[in-house]
Amino acid sequence: MMKTKSPMHVAIFDQLVSAGGVRRFTLAMLQSWLKLTRPDDYHFTLFWPQSDTAGISLDFPFEIDPRHLTVLQLPQLPPGEGIAWLAQHSHQFDLIYFPTTVGLLRSDQDLNLDAPCVVTLHDLAHEQTTAWGDKTPDVRRENRQWAHAADGIIFSSDYIRDESLRLYRMAPEKCHRVYLAPPLVTENPAGNEAQARLRAKYALPDRFLLSPGTAMVHKNPKVIIQAAGLLKQSGIHLPLVFIGPMVTNMIPGEQNPSVSAYHLEMQALINQFDLQLNRDIFVLGHVPDDELPVLYHAAAGVVTASFSEAGLSGPVLEGMWYRRPVICSALPQFVERLGADDSLALMFNPNDPHDLAATLARWLNNPAASAQRVARAAEFIRRRSWDDAAQDYLSVFNRVAAQAAPPARAETPPAITWGEAIFTFSGYSRLSRQTLTALDRAGVPLAVYPFARHEKFVAQLSADEIDFWNRVCNAKNPDGALVVFHPPVAWDKSDTYAYYRRRYAHLDAFVGVTMFETDRLPHGWAESCNQMDEVWVPSTFNRDTFARAGVDPAKLHVIPFGFDAANYNPDTVQPLPIPGKRGFTFLSVFQWNKRKGWDVLLRAYLQAFSAADDVCLVIRAYPDRIKEPPLQQRIDDYVRQLGYEPGQIPPIILLDEFVPEKEMPALYAAADTFVLPTRGEGWGIPYLEAMAMERPAIATRWSAHLDFMNDDNSYLIDIEGLAPVDADQTLENPFYTPDQQWAEPSVAHTAQLMRRVFDNPAEAKQKARRARHYILAEMNPARTVEWINQR
Numbered sequence: 001m002m003k004t005k006s007p008m009h010v011a012i013f014d015q016l017v018s019a020g021g022v023r024r025f026t027l028a029m030l031q032s033w034l035k036l037t038r039p040d041d042y043h044f045t046l047f048w049p050q051s052d053t054a055g056i057s058l059d060f061p062f063e064i065d066p067r068h069l070t071v072l073q074l075p076q077l078p079p080g081e082g083i084a085w086l087a088q089h090s091h092q093f094d095l096i097y098f099p100t101t102v103g104l105l106r107s108d109q110d111l112n113l114d115a116p117c118v119v120t121l122h123d124l125a126h127e128q129t130t131a132w133g134d135k136t137p138d139v140r141r142e143n144r145q146w147a148h149a150a151d152g153i154i155f156s157s158d159y160i161r162d163e164s165l166r167l168y169r170m171a172p173e174k175c176h177r178v179y180l181a182p183p184l185v186t187e188n189p190a191g192n193e194a195q196a197r198l199r200a201k202y203a204l205p206d207r208f209l210l211s212p213g214t215a216m217v218h219k220n221p222k223v224i225i226q227a228a229g230l231l232k233q234s235g236i237h238l239p240l241v242f243i244g245p246m247v248t249n250m251i252p253g254e255q256n257p258s259v260s261a262y263h264l265e266m267q268a269l270i271n272q273f274d275l276q277l278n279r280d281i282f283v284l285g286h287v288p289d290d291e292l293p294v295l296y297h298a299a300a301g302v303v304t305a306s307f308s309e310a311g312l313s314g315p316v317l318e319g320m321w322y323r324r325p326v327i328c329s330a331l332p333q334f335v336e337r338l339g340a341d342d343s344l345a346l347m348f349n350p351n352d353p354h355d356l357a358a359t360l361a362r363w364l365n366n367p368a369a370s371a372q373r374v375a376r377a378a379e380f381i382r383r384r385s386w387d388d389a390a391q392d393y394l395s396v397f398n399r400v401a402a403q404a405a406p407p408a409r410a411e412t413p414p415a416i417t418w419g420e421a422i423f424t425f426s427g428y429s430r431l432s433r434q435t436l437t438a439l440d441r442a443g444v445p446l447a448v449y450p451f452a453r454h455e456k457f458v459a460q461l462s463a464d465e466i467d468f469w470n471r472v473c474n475a476k477n478p479d480g481a482l483v484v485f486h487p488p489v490a491w492d493k494s495d496t497y498a499y500y501r502r503r504y505a506h507l508d509a510f511v512g513v514t515m516f517e518t519d520r521l522p523h524g525w526a527e528s529c530n531q532m533d534e535v536w537v538p539s540t541f542n543r544d545t546f547a548r549a550g551v552d553p554a555k556l557h558v559i560p561f562g563f564d565a566a567n568y569n570p571d572t573v574q575p576l577p578i579p580g581k582r583g584f585t586f587l588s589v590f591q592w593n594k595r596k597g598w599d600v601l602l603r604a605y606l607q608a609f610s611a612a613d614d615v616c617l618v619i620r621a622y623p624d625r626i627k628e629p630p631l632q633q634r635i636d637d638y639v640r641q642l643g644y645e646p647g648q649i650p651p652i653i654l655l656d657e658f659v660p661e662k663e664m665p666a667l668y669a670a671a672d673t674f675v676l677p678t679r680g681e682g683w684g685i686p687y688l689e690a691m692a693m694e695r696p697a698i699a700t701r702w703s704a705h706l707d708f709m710n711d712d713n714s715y716l717i718d719i720e721g722l723a724p725v726d727a728d729q730t731l732e733n734p735f736y737t738p739d740q741q742w743a744e745p746s747v748a749h750t751a752q753l754m755r756r757v758f759d760n761p762a763e764a765k766q767k768a769r770r771a772r773h774y775i776l777a778e779m780n781p782a783r784t785v786e787w788i789n790q791r
């Protein structure tokens with residue numbers, strides 16, 4: 001459970017710290033690692049030169065605890081000599097991390113280090129462009145060396161990972177994708193006074209378009225200059241502000257050793273289009289970090305025209321964070337996270353200045369649409385924090401270090417006593433069973449205390465399953481950790497966690513596992529959680545809601561629950577026969593209450609389809625606390641309330657009979673698409689089931705399931721904001737009270753997405769394939785065991 005070994009010693013090594021994104025990336029990672037870990041768990045050693053590639057002295061925007069981080073200044077090393085120098089120090093570390101690969105490794109040199117290494121491969125600019133000029137072949141060669149020599153490789157997008165696998169023929173199991181977030185951002189950094197000072201310092205106009213990025217081929221500032229010239233020729237004056245390394249090389253007449261043929265081309269274009277310096281174009285060069293937020297706030301929009309990026313680039317991430325309109329290249333790695341429908345950013349062909357000019361004109365001519373896009377993007381970008389990315393990096397580090405450790409070092413994992421209902425049909429119980437089975441396979445000494453049992457559930461267990469559960473339920477652990485998977489406080493307001501701490505007082509550590517679906521916690525939960533040593537929640541959504549509700553952030557840990565997809569094989573599972581099913585089948589599985597959005601589902605379905613459509617909606621539902629009237633009557637009454645006659649609508653088929661857990665794969669196999677417009681989830685098992693069965697999933701763009709669902713692998717329903725919890729939900733469950741808020745899914749957008757998968761089955765199947773691939777690779781119970789064993 002808690003780490004018992006000495007701190008894991010991690011080195012971070014960068015010989016040539018880029019003045020652009022890599023420096024800020026590394027600082028942001030370090031800041032989060034220091035926040036997320038303790039000195040007795042990890043010690044970081046940073047090897048850095050005195051200054052970055054722009055000659056700016058390297059310092060830290062945060063406080064350093066020497067027990068947690070050691071900073072060692074590198075001597076002046078020629079390019080390619082970094083690894084040779086590091087080799088003599090590498091035995092001191094459990095793992096070495098390289099934020100970038102450029103300029104570290106000679107062609108005649110192997111990566112002979114005494115510690116496993118992890119590297120981030122940021123993009124393929126060296127493969128897709130001549131970004132590095134005459135040095136491009138050397139950079140290509142060096143990256144290929146790293147691809148084969150590194151023990152772990154981290155990518156910021158599936159696209160770059162998959163392209164690298166194709167180009168370099170690496171072992172897939174050592175490749176990891178970690179989506180990034182905006183680095184080192186502040187929420188409200190720039191008031192009017194700060195903006196006025198900045199405008200005065202650089203003589204900036206009232207309205208300008210900001211273009212951050214180094215002036216290199218792969219960043220493609222050339223097309224931005226061309227588009228600005230085309231706009232000027234058409235009578236549109238849109239001043240451009242360029243910031244970043246080497247952008248001053250674009251200034252006509254600039255001559256210095258770093259001015260390349262590419263820079264001379266841009267100088268010529270500026271003259272050709274008669275773009276006047278400090279009127280049409282402002283070239284600021286490298287700006288201090290503390291001015292970046294002010295620049296973003298002062299800008300009318302952000303434009304980036306890259307040919308190649310690692311994933312979402314810094315300008316895209318930061319532009320969205322600071323609520324600026326973003327205009328960016330239609331790169332596959334951008335489309336992967338933003339979609340291709342212009343709902344979050346306007347995209348253009350980076351090879352076509354006319355397309356960029358037209359896109360900019362479209363943005364300028366429709367401010368209302370731009371404002372809506374900005375609001376959606378700001379909400380989207382805040383779903384993932386840099387802490388989330390940093391935690392994922394730490395998980396990769398732990399996996400790589402564990403794989404490299406000598407087998408003789410294997411120890412018996414700490415014992416776990418697990419308390420949960422286990423033998424019921426609830427989501428809590430199902431997650432417990434899958435996790436406990438995986439922990440047992442991993443050799444963790446288990447003792448299970450089942451709070452309750454449902455005889456109908458026990459009756460469906462096989463003989464082998466009964467033997468397993470008898471074994472672990474009869475076991476006793478003299479030490480180790482108690483894990484209580486239960487709400488902290490019961491309906492009668494008794495403190496569940498306190499009771500089990502007293503019952504198992506002889507154990508060494510006490511962990512609460514729980515979740516909740518609204519924006520805050522029920523009364524008494526935070527106080528109960530704070531008495532535990534740790535509190536595990538499955539999602540970053542709950543990590544944040546629990547912390548806001550008063551749970552000590554140091555006690556909170558995200559332990560996602562993997563899903564056992566062994567029986568969810570779309571190629572072999574036979575569909576469950578469903579009487580009355582016809583045509584394209586939508587499936588929804590839920591307990592009947594307002595939180596699950598049954599009203600949104602029915603309204604959207606009836607808006608999207610008519611009786612003439614070859615479609616049906618299958619609902620597998622069961623009542624919550626209130627059992628009457630029967631569900632079929634509730635559906636018919638609501639349909640009439642909406643102005644329809646139940647006999648004159650596309651079919652709605654209710655399955656209110658018990659479906660055994662082992663038949664659930666067949667139920668999903670009978671559907672074409674899964675849809676659940678929930679108002680809030682603590683995790684989202686039905687979504688995991690649908691994705692594992694390779695069925696397109698439509699889900700609300702809010703709450704816990706966004707940790708495994710995104711626009712690349714799912715269809716996400718926009719929300720109309722947050723709304724107070726419905727009184728009907730309080731009647732069903734007193735944990736839900738009117739002071740809490742949950743999401744209000746858009747009925748119109750739900751209907752639009754249902755129609756979209758109906759009309760575009762090929763697109764939906766592609767999403768579903770990506771979803772299944774992700775669930776199998778990243779959300780399996782073995783991963784949960786890894787996360788638990790890291791505690």
